[in-house]
Amino acid sequence: MTRNSEESHFLHYNMKSIAPTVDKGEGIYLYDTNGKRYIDGSSGPLVCNIGHGVKEIGEAYAAQAEKVAYVFRSHFTSEPVENLATLISKMAPDGLDKVFFVSSGSEGTEMAAKIAHQYYLELGQERKELVISRWLSYHGITMGALSMSGHLARRKNFVSSLLPYPKIYAPNCYHCPENSEYPACNISCAHRLKETIQLVGADYISAFIAEPIVGAAGGALTPPPEYYKIIREICDEFDILFIADEVMTGFGRTGTNFAMEHWDVTPDMIVFAKGASAGYYPIGGVIISEKIYKVLRDGKKGIFAPGHTFSGTPMAGAVGVKVIEYMDQHDLVGNVKQLSTYLMDQLKTLYKHPIVGDVRGKGFLLGIEFVKDRETREPFNYKESGKVAGLIAKKAFEKGLILYPGGGTVDGHLGDHILVAPPFVIKKEEIDEMISILDQAIGEVAKDL
Ligand SMILES: Cc1ncc(COP(=O)(O)O)c(C=O)c1O
Structure with a gap:
């Protein structure tokens, strides 16, 4: 069934052309009400890690709803939410x-900023409130989270309402912001953090936040191996907390529980959402270090004040626990590890299209950046950034493959990328099917260009 936007009471993302109506999902596939089948090649916006239509999650959900769905966190704790916190703390790095718990990534990153501030308030350093982040980043759409985000297209309508959080350039080896090349660059993009802290004043800065691999804003930009060690050292030198925004990268997406493991660096806080529930319930949260916990606990009241009505409900606990159990039982992170090289190799075959500039990422968080000229890495220069990526995603969608396109990949203004990030349950032959559609979509769009 195709809906008409004027008749629908739902305010749609695209009011001029309404998306098809979904009927059901099964594994990596979604079906619309016309019976058309789609491969979910990006797990929605990198959410549906365990695939669609998993019966066990539905059963856990129904059982908990019948028992007790909701309590307020200042009145009760619950077994499911305690169990979920225990499982997550076991997945997280030591310490x-x-x-x-919160209910989304935006709430999570904003909560992490509030925790950082409360930490320093308790230590009597009231002015340490600013969060440094990076251009080419996305930390969420609520005003606090958007203030941290360097995603120009998503910030531009709200700039005067945003908090004045300082930003440094993100590591972007494909379009180096320092006009240099790895490793001769000496990872100067990481050292810029020190410069910014010194310019702003460490007395005013509570935290530095970064996505380990830049997702929506950077098309799986992956920093060099030394990057986060340098960041960690600078944060320690100036007594600034390091927040890893693992909303996209967490819960196995890159082949490890959390992506910071690839750099062997432990942050002070990890923010998670998306894959934590794999889409079966809105769950997000912040994992904090023992150091932060002790300061909050021993603070003036021992109360962590900020929260949301839907923080840590029994329903969230029951669904979250079942999702983690399901991932363990089916060794889904193992599947990501096992098939990630195959997926990457298959994506690299797409270099046969001259507009494929760079293929990058880790695990099942892979990106393709499209360029006008592969030699010079010159991006497409349409007024609308992301237009080429959008056309490719549209073409793929028509052919039954869902991808996550984005723009501004070069400098926030220019650039085109797509994220390829299938559910962890994908099989080799399904990867082949996905690549074949992507190949056709890129070929057809390139021809039209
Ligand atoms: C890294 C990162 N942080 C935060 C968010 C915001 O999460 P949400 O959309 O659940 O609020 C996103 C969403 O794409 C994200 O990718």
Whole structure:
């Protein structure tokens, strides 16, 4: 069934052309009400890690709803939410043991900023409130989270309402912001953090936040191996907390529980959402270090004040636990590890199209950047950034493959990329099917260009 936007009471993303109506999902596939089948090649916006239509999750959901769905966190705790926090703390690096729950990634990153500020308030350093982040980043759409985000297209309508958080350039080896090349660059993009801290004043800065691999804003930009060690050292030198925004990268997406493991660096806080529930319930949260926990606990009241009505409900706990159990039982992170090289190799075959400039990422968080000229890495220069990526995603969608396109990949203004990030349950032959559609979509769009 195709809906008409004027008749529908739902305010649609695209009011001029309404998306098809979904009927059901099964594994990596979604079906619309016309019976058309789509491969979910990006797990929605990198959410549906365990695939669609998993019966066990539905059963856990129904059982908990019948027992008790909701309690307010100042009135009760519950077994499901305690169990979920325990499981997450086991997945997290040593020393990150306490979990605060929210319902989305934006709430999570904003909560992490508030926790950082409360930490320094308790230590009597009231002015340490600013969060440094990076251009080419996305940390969420609520005003606090958007203030941290360097995603120009998503910021531009709200700039005067945003908090004045300082930003440094993100590591972007394909279009180096320092006009240099790895490793001769000496990772100067990481050292810029020190410069910014010194310019702003460490007395005013509570935290530095970064996505380990830049997702929506960078098309799986992956920093060099030394990057986060340098960042960690600078944060320690100036007594600034390091927040890893693992909303996209967490819960196995890159082949490890959390992506910071690839750099062997432990942050002070990890923010998670998306894959934590794999889409079966809105769950997000912040995992905090023992160091932060002790300061909050021993603070003036021992109360962590900020929260949301839907923080840490029994329903969230029951669904979250079942999702993690399901991932373990089916060794889904193992599947990501096992098939990620195959997926990457298959994506690299698409270099046969001259507009494929760079293929990058880790695990099942892979990106393709499209360029006008591969030699010079010159991006397409349409007024609308992301237009080429959008056309490719549209063409793929028509052919039954869902991708996550984006723009501004070069400098926030220019650039085109797509994220390829299938559910962890994908099989080799399904990867082949996905690549074949992507190949056709890129070929047809390139021809039209
Ligand atoms: C890294 C990262 N942080 C935060 C968010 C915001 O999450 P949400 O859309 O659940 O608020 C996103 C969403 O794409 C994200 O990719």
